[in-house]
Amino acid sequence: MIKVYFDSRKCLGCHSCEFACAVEHSESKDPSKAHLEEETPIPRRNVKLVEGICLTVTCRHCEPAPCVEACISGAMEKHEGEVRCNTDKCIGCWMCVMVCPFDAVSPGKIYTIKCDMCPDMENSYACVDACPTGALFAATPEEFAKMSKKKKEIKKVGVPI
Amino acid sequence: MKAIIIGNHAAGLSAAETLRKGDLSCEITVISQEDIPPYSRCLIPYLVSGEKQIDDILFKPKDFYKRNSIRTMFGQSATKIFTKEKHVLLANDKKVEYDALIIATGGTPSLPNIPGIQNKGVFGFRTLQDAKEIISYCNNVDTAIVLGGGLIGLKAAIALHKRGKKVKVIVTSPNILSQIVSSEEAKIFENYFTKQGIEIMTKTSPVKVLGKEKVEGIEIAEGKDIRCQMVVVGKGVRAHKELAEGNDIKTEYGIIVDEHCRTNVLDVYAAGDVTQSPDSVRKEKFMNALWPHAVEEGRVAAENILGKKTILKGRTSMNSIKVDDLALISCGLTGAREKVEGGEETTVKGPREMDYKRFVLKDNCLVGFSLVGNVAHAGILTSLIIKEINVEKIKDQFISGKYDFPSMLPLIRENKEKFNEPEYEEVFLFF
Numbered sequence: 001m002i003k004v005y006f007d008s009r010k011c012l013g014c015h016s017c018e019f020a021c022a023v024e025h026s027e028s029k030d031p032s033k034a035h036l037e038e039e040t041p042i043p044r045r046n047v048k049l050v051e052g053i054c055l056t057v058t059c060r061h062c063e064p065a066p067c068v069e070a071c072i073s074g075a076m077e078k079h080e081g082e083v084r085c086n087t088d089k090c091i092g093c094w095m096c097v098m099v100c101p102f103d104a105v106s107p108g109k110i111y112t113i114k115c116d117m118c119p120d121m122e123n124s125y126a127c128v129d130a131c132p133t134g135a136l137f138a139a140t141p142e143e144f145a146k147m148s149k150k151k152k153e154i155k156k157v158g159v160p161i
Numbered sequence: 162m163k164a165i166i167i168g169n170h171a172a173g174l175s176a177a178e179t180l181r182k183g184d185l186s187c188e189i190t191v192i193s194q195e196d197i198p199p200y201s202r203c204l205i206p207y208l209v210s211g212e213k214q215i216d217d218i219l220f221k222p223k224d225f226y227k228r229n230s231i232r233t234m235f236g237q238s239a240t241k242i243f244t245k246e247k248h249v250l251l252a253n254d255k256k257v258e259y260d261a262l263i264i265a266t267g268g269t270p271s272l273p274n275i276p277g278i279q280n281k282g283v284f285g286f287r288t289l290q291d292a293k294e295i296i297s298y299c300n301n302v303d304t305a306i307v308l309g310g311g312l313i314g315l316k317a318a319i320a321l322h323k324r325g326k327k328v329k330v331i332v333t334s335p336n337i338l339s340q341i342v343s344s345e346e347a348k349i350f351e352n353y354f355t356k357q358g359i360e361i362m363t364k365t366s367p368v369k370v371l372g373k374e375k376v377e378g379i380e381i382a383e384g385k386d387i388r389c390q391m392v393v394v395g396k397g398v399r400a401h402k403e404l405a406e407g408n409d410i411k412t413e414y415g416i417i418v419d420e421h422c423r424t425n426v427l428d429v430y431a432a433g434d435v436t437q438s439p440d441s442v443r444k445e446k447f448m449n450a451l452w453p454h455a456v457e458e459g460r461v462a463a464e465n466i467l468g469k470k471t472i473l474k475g476r477t478s479m480n481s482i483k484v485d486d487l488a489l490i491s492c493g494l495t496g497a498r499e500k501v502e503g504g505e506e507t508t509v510k511g512p513r514e515m516d517y518k519r520f521v522l523k524d525n526c527l528v529g530f531s532l533v534g535n536v537a538h539a540g541i542l543t544s545l546i547i548k549e550i551n552v553e554k555i556k557d558q559f560i561s562g563k564y565d566f567p568s569m570l571p572l573i574r575e576n577k578e579k580f581n582e583p584e585y586e587e588v589f590l591f592f
Contacts, residue, residue: 007591048567053592055567060584064460066540069175070453072203074220091207094481098490099453100540102584103566107488107537148590 001081002138003061004117004125010135011047011054018043018056020130024118042108044115045127056136058127059083059104059115067096067105067114076112084119087111162187164466165249165257167239167404168265169193170202171452172433174220175459176263181229183467189231190257192249196236198223200289203452206316208292210323215289244408244426261428261466264405264416265459268398268434268450273308277370283392286317295321298391302326305391306379308367310337312482314395315350319484321393322359329360329387331367331379340397340498341480341491342531345508346517349533353487353515362387398450400435413437414448420472422462430466432458441475441547442493442528449478475547481536487515490539493529493546494521501528507560520560525553538565545569548579 019031026034026041034041045058061083068076068083075089076096085096090111097107105114118125128136139147164180166173169191180189199220207213226233234251241250248258270285272278282298285291303326307318310332322328330337336347337354351361362381369380370392378388400415411417411425415437422430422438433455440447454476464471479492494501501521509518516534520527527545541564545552552559555572573580574589 003587005587005591009591046567048565050567050570050592055570055588055592057566057588060587062582062584064457066453069456069460072201072452074201091204093203093483094488094490094536094539095453096540097536098479098481098492098539099543101544101580101582102588103538103541105540144587148586151590 002117002140003081003144004058004115004128004136004138005144006056007135007137008053008055010133011056012133012135013047013049013054014132015047016130016132017045017127017136018047020126021045024121024126025116029120039109042106042113044104044113054135056127057102057104060102061115061117062102066099066101070095070099082117083114084116085112085114162260162466163190163258164188164261164263164463165190165192165259166263166265167192167249168263168267168433168435169195169199169233169235170265170267170433171455172267172435172459172462173263173265174199175456176265176432176463177226177229177231177459179460179463180466181231183464183469189229190234190259191226191231192234192237192239192251192257194236194238195289197289198225202287205286205289205292206320208289209286209295209317209320212323239404242404242408242410242429244410244429247428259428262430263422263459263462263466264410264424264429264431264435265433265455266401266404266435269401270313270394271396271399272394273367273396275367275369277372277376278394280370280372280376280392281374282372282376282390283370283394286313286393286395287398295391295393299324299326302390304329304389305393306331306387306389308379308392308394309396310334310361310363311340311395311397312338312480313397314393315354315482315484317393317395318354318359321391322357326391327358327360329362329389330354331365331381331387332361332363333366335364337361337363338482338489338497341478342489342495342497342533343519346489346491346519346531346533349515349517350484350487350489353484398434400437400448400450402435405431405435413446417446418458420461421465421470422458422473423465430462432462438476439473440477441549442477447478449476451479453479475549477547479543481539487534488536489531489533490536491529491531492539492543493527494523495519495529495531496521504528509560509562518560518562522552522556525551525556527552527559541566541569544580545572548576550576550579 021043022041023034047056075086096105204218248256307330336344366382371378416431434450437446481490504523521529
């Protein structure tokens with residue numbers, strides 16, 4: 001399983017990830033046409049400033065996932081660790097909106113809008129590809145755990161990285 | 162290990178799935194009165210309205226049980242549990258032994274105790290059977306009366322209206338949705354329904370179902386009889402806990418379970434609408450017959466059977482309803498069902514006519530909210546409630562409508578010890 005992680009220290013706040021995400025989830029998948037489509041494509045992630053630091057949080061693909069457990073239509077499903085919303089099944093009841101603690105599922109016009117890990121792309125993700133600084137990166141949870149451990153150890157001995 | 166699950170809906174299904182995922186060799190038996198693959202009871206309104214067909218509301222592929230080597234005893238009912246001998250007796254006198262048992266028998270619609278309620282043309286609104294009967298009876302119906310203005314009643318009203326029937330909703334309370342929201346929020350919905358052509362009659366008490374054999378109308382305490390050819394009862398459910406009664410399993414309004422979904426009897430668990438389980442806001446065991454809670458309880462019961470010692474997360478009443486473009490999400494104590502002693506309420510109207518927000522605070526913690534119209538970011542508020550976060554510092558911020566995740570992150574970080582799911586670590590690490 002791969003997840004997209006985020007390093008705020010490297011984020012410039014350029015919103016490239018937002019734009020790339022919206023384009024990837026548009027009808028045409030073409031940056032020059034996407035914004036002119038009848039239904040304006042909506043990004044699954046947003047960049048915002050928090051206490052002077054950039055933050056871009058999207059679905060954490062939780063385990064267990066509150067949105068999957070709350071879904072009354074069986075639309076929200078886990079596929080090898082990834083939480084995806086099957087838009088054919090989604091009835092837009094917003095039970096997932098009610099329970100998502102990361103604010104990562106939004107009520108769309110008809111169905112829920114959330115990160116789907118770019119199923120149309122092969123082993124890459126629109127937001128990661130678009131990020132010019134590597135603030136967004138794809139890794140396995142095991143790789144992330146190693147980074148987390150390392151960072152905590154560094155913090156303990158007080159050496160800045 | 163032999164595990165028996167009685168019930169084949171949200172809780173039972175979630176338990177079966179979790180057991181199989183965690184233990185490939187475990188012998189799992191699911192007993193259910195209904196002889197069909199699991200379907201979503203929440204989608205019954207869509208079946209009645211005609212928007213969906215039976216195949217669309219099936220929750221799992223038809224071969225789900227076969228594929229997961231789960232033994233099914235469908236169309237059979239359990240009549241007694243022998244907790245000492247550890248077996249379940251079926252209606253056909255067959256005994257099924259267990260090492261662990263999960264009771265997930267759900268709820269039963271409560272029918273008002275008035276004369277004529279057994280007449281032909283009176284229906285509940287819960288099961289596939291109810292839906293099928295309503296649909297086949299519908300042809301000769303011009304006007305349908307729905308008893309009850311709660312979520313079930315209103316969903317029934319919408320479904321029948323979409324099917325082309327004249328619909329009148331009879332509500333005893335002064336407003337609809339009286340268990341969930343206050344009259345201001347309810348009014349927005351009442352106006353909406355009225356505009357659609359659904360008649361809402363509040364402060365109206367049905368005293369009798371008219372008609373000799375078939376329904377011909379409803380007699381009300383407040384005035385003239387109302388003519389109709391069909392009555393649908395949407396007055397909430399009570400726990401279907403009969404199976405736990407008459408032996409040593411502790412029950413009150415439902416089967417009492419702890420945070421591991423254990424009953425007081427060893428190796429007997431309960432999950433779903435049948436349980437009376439911990440409520441983190443009310444600080445007592447409460448009947449929260451809700452889909453998300455049922456699925457969580459099914460999983461937690463199964464994980465404990467597998468030896469994992471998982472506990473239920475913070476939880477309380479919560480609901481989401483959407484009628485066309487009009488949405489409502491509420492959570493916790495909104496002041497509707499019970500008065501919040503020492504609670505401080507704030508309401509915010511607008512910008513649109515349909516937008517209305519209510520926040521209820523107590524001891525500097527958010528204990529309840531309801532959002533009508535714009536329901537985005539509701540999950541953040543839910544998490545503040547169930548994790549019992551002191552929100553004193555940012556009170557004004559969320560009242561002004563700023564409660565998206567980034568806006569709430571400083572508060573979340575300050576309460577790291579409560580936001581302890583590993584997923585939060587992913588957000589905190591490089592921030």
